[in-house]
Amino acid sequence: MKKCSNELKRRRLLQKEDTIILDKGYCSYNNYFNGIVKFKIIPLIFLKKKLNMKKILGNITYPLSIFDKKNVNREKHSSTTS
Numbered sequence: 468m469k470k471c472s473n474e475l476k477r478r479r480l481l482q483k484e485d486t487i488i489l490d491k492g493y494c495s496y497n498n499y500f501n502g503i504v505k506f507k508i509i510p511l512i513f514l515k516k517k518l519n520m521k522k523i524l525g526n527i528t529y530p531l532s533i534f535d536k537k538n539v540n541r542e543k544h545s546s547t548t549s
Contacts, residue, residue, distance in 0.1 A: 472506050483507040500526055 475481035485508045502508050504527055 472502065472508070476506065481506065481508065503527060 472481060483506075
């Protein structure tokens with residue numbers, strides 16, 4: 468998936484928040500992790516029964532800017548005005 472995603476991104480066919488649908492043959496923790504973290508896409512892979520999503524999502528770290536006090540205040544303000 469990594470080679471495929473790199474090539475699609477290079478050709479500008481893959482953009483942030485795109486969804487890629489793959490079959491069970493692509494089912495691996497690295498494919499999910501790289502799709503979410505590196506390419507900012509949603510890999511929709513038909514799951515095998517034993518796949519542990521907590522294991523995948525547990526390796527993802529949020530950027531520290533999310534926890535910036537200014538961003539938090541801005542989020543609070545925008546949610547109260549809407």
